[in-house]
Amino acid sequence: MNAPIIDPLQGDFPEVIEEYLEHGIMKCISFNRRGTLLAAGCSDGSCVVWDFETRGIAKELRDKDCVAAITSVCWSKNGHQILVSAADKSLCLWDVVKGEKIFRTTVHQTPLQARLHPGGGSSESTLCLVCPFSSAPMIVDLRNETTTMLPISLSDKGSGLAPPSRNKFSDGAAHFTPTAACFNKYGDLVYVGNSVGEILIINHKDNRVRGVVPISGNAVIKTIVFSRDGRYLLTNSSDRTIRIYDNLLPLKDSLKALDEIHEPTNEVETLKAVGLKCLSLFREFQDSITRVHWKAPCFSGDGEWVVGGSASKGEHKIYIWDRAGHLVKILEGPKEALMDLAWHPVHPIVVSVSLAGLVYIWAKDYTENWSAFAPDFKELEENEEYVEREDEFDLMPESEKVKESETNEDDEVDIITVEKDSAFSDSDISQDELCFLPADPCPDVPEQDKHAGSTSKLGDSKNSDSPLSEETAVDGRAMNHDSNQIEGNLCSILALQFHRLRFSRRLENSGAEDTAGVTHLKRRRKPSEKVLELQQAQKVRKPLQKAKAAASSGKSSKTKTKFGIEQEHDMNHFADENGIDD
Template sequence: MNAPIIDPLQGDFPEVIEEYLEHGVMKCIAFNRRGTLLAAGCSDGSCVIWDFETRGIAKELRDKECVAAITSVCWSKYGHRILVSAADKSLTLWDVVKGEKVTRTVLQQTPLQARLHPGSSTPSICLACPLSSPPMIVDLNTGNMNVLPVVVTDLGNGVAPPPKNKQSDVTPAFTPTAACFNKYGDLVYVGNSKGEILIIDHKSNQVRAMVPVSGGAVIKNIVFSRNGQYLLTNSNDRTIRIYDNLLPLKNELGALCDLDKTIDEPDGVEQLKMVGSKCLSLFREFQDSITKMHWKAPCFSGDGEWVIGGSASKGEHKIYIWDRAGHLVKILEGPKEALIDLAWHPVHPIIVSVSLVGWVYIWAKDYTENWSAFAPDFKELEENEEYVEREDEFDLIPETEKVKESDVNEDDEVDIVTADKDAFSDSDMSQEELCFLPAIPCPDVPEQQDKCVVSSLKLIDGNNSGSPLSEEAGQNGQAVNHASSPLEDDTGGTRVKRRRKPSEKGLELQAEKVRKPLKSSGRSSKVKSKSTIDQEISNGVYGDDVSD
């Protein structure tokens, strides 16, 4: 972690493409909390779960009712559920271990993004951002929808939210709005088309604070860092802005209510702005002052130290990496394919990007071998040197070890009960987290086995007519010429028997074995000449008993 201090140009961020994943046409990706599983939504409506350690497919979730492209995927807090939104206006909640569909809800508009409530282990509440309507809170169990306000109206007595459970009043010409939960899910942060960040209590459906964004451009993306300390927005003015969250991470809603009581401004927009100024503070702005490019899928690194954004230019697969101080530290250039989605690994310095053709590229750090890191006394040599051994190097107990005293106090008690603090401080130790999926071997299909048997027999039957294995004849499958045919059908017709032509030396040995019984019986070996016996052996008169 001290690498940036030693060399500012070195950091814990990826540098090269290490590997790529290919399975259909993938559109969007999401890591689980630990980064051990990667979910990818495909254009055919399926959701593929990759084991990120082995780079193999652990499970594939497919719904027969959904054949449209997946627009977003989201893991639950402990990884037991996955929420999938599709272009057919559906929201599907899956049980990851069983691979079964828990529930399915159909909206009136296509959801561009859907996020599960982060504060529950088995959430049934989600936040959906449709294409042409305001964000809404959807109860996946009951199907109830609560439309969130996206515009603050100063009526002198507060904010007038839109009616609940009604989407017909929304005008068709509506700019897509970005929204996200805070760390524990008690508030929703909405970025609207007027360049404002609204902080909404989704249970009471009231706007609690408002933060105007400089420039007033449409906010396309809004996302929190993993620790909830920073908020990122991506606007149409081609600028990525980072805000510092001034509210306490726990019980943000209670802190907002306390702020509201301390401000003496009359109810209305000015009060919301005063409260918003005490909630978010502009920390940094990122933009490309030369090309003025638009950004796609910006996000934080797992530890929140780095900010990345993908180029929205066609035919470019570029990823820009900034440190939180605002310095551009790296530009990753990939293949000539447009970039459509990005994700940073929660733990390791790894970036995963999705190209327009549907491939997933894995960017990792280019490590160089440093053998001294494994052995502190290891010395790297520029060229060969003659080694001079020490006097006591091969002694059973070297003198250096006899003199050396141990710095360990053997009287101190070693604590083997207390566990170290988990990197994920908000983990519930009583809740079992899903980090890996069991590997289920695919059973052999009988049809494939039959195809293998048929193909092997065809190989024996002789695709190569000149090979010895192809010399088979006869209408009934029997060998016509035993001397030249190595295959001979057995009596059952299913087994083949290989028979080879005896050599000249073998014929002589067989002739000797035939002559010996003739001599012992008192019959003269002249009864039959050598050539006659050899001819009979070659014709199989004496059977298979006479062998080499």
């Protein structure tokens, strides 16, 4: 599809399922920063990296120590590392190109979500924010294997914070609602949404709450996420409402801007006053008719659209709003629950994960509209006969020719420098960014190996990529023995059928009945003596009539030989004996 002939008034949001990806049972997905690679965590503990341009598997990261389901995947800013959290309480940082583990650690609670620090510096490349199942969010340093618990509420005395102790949650005695948290654009602040309807703005370096933003209704915050440009914050609450906040702090040096804000005397009121200067409610999204719960809401790549999946069981619906709050599209997929959702960083493409483990790719259904770009262009509903003008193809004089472009053909063309993408404001930071993985072609199999493989056991067939290939390989000998036995039985059955066919034909020719008495063949009746005499007379009459006809013509009397006279005498004698009239 050519981009210049696409109508710009159609809206840049997906409409139909373009394709689906299948590899095991996938649970969660994440795009890299450029949208060229898609990582998917599977239920068997592996992480699959898809080349999103070719829709092919570029890399498979499998940890032999992890067999539990993957709960989240997160790319580093330069795309060289992937952070994977699993249900066995493990965190693993992978080198994508080499396919090797860099760091692996375990936490005291099952991590529902893990996010790498977006700064990408050398001292911050191993920091990650983990949201466990039943404890407060934590900052984990994968290199030093240290854990820092973040505060999730203000203290009753109003002293500012209530950072939970590590031992309090290590045994799992305290029960908490899963708490959502995320870094801001440059990672100097952490925004935590707690179970009492508050957004805490925390400096994770000194573990202090710097601002509080209360949410109307005091509902539990289930999801909190920033847009790619860092200008908007999205929250998903248990009151079935998605809220969008304006980020009033500068994108860079947000912590320094917090220090410059004037603070009142009261501690609690101070934090709330600072919070009002950090976030401002912009819009609320909800379905007032069906009142559905939302799952995995997020922004589009440019922040112009808000998308959220329905959390209802048995349906795969995706709602798309514009930032002004208007519902523009409802995407209805198969009758499978939605597990995860992601919007492509650059293109109007949404990728969703179903309960069955399939990844559906939703894209726009483009229609060509040439007249939208050329007002004098006329679109025809059907073919029309065109009558050319008399001078339409005449050669124009030299004076009326269009002047050729003054392009110096000797100038060198730069094919090395890559232009910066306008969709990325800080693209100059990641010069060594990983956008594509090198191809790893499979070597050709020699012809001898092909023939040897075709006669080998069933487990080594070309269907070895199927889920049953491992079991087939283990039971290869038994299956080979069974196949030989089946082959021998088949030959016996064919031989028995052949003998039955010959026996039935023999019975049919002889006019006998079937020995089983089930089917009766038609019996041939023996002709009587009178019928046999008539048939014999008919055979004699025809040559006799021909001979008499030849004799009457006068030709045969002249050329009759001794053999002919004897034959005629025999025929007459046979006719007289049988009483046949000439």
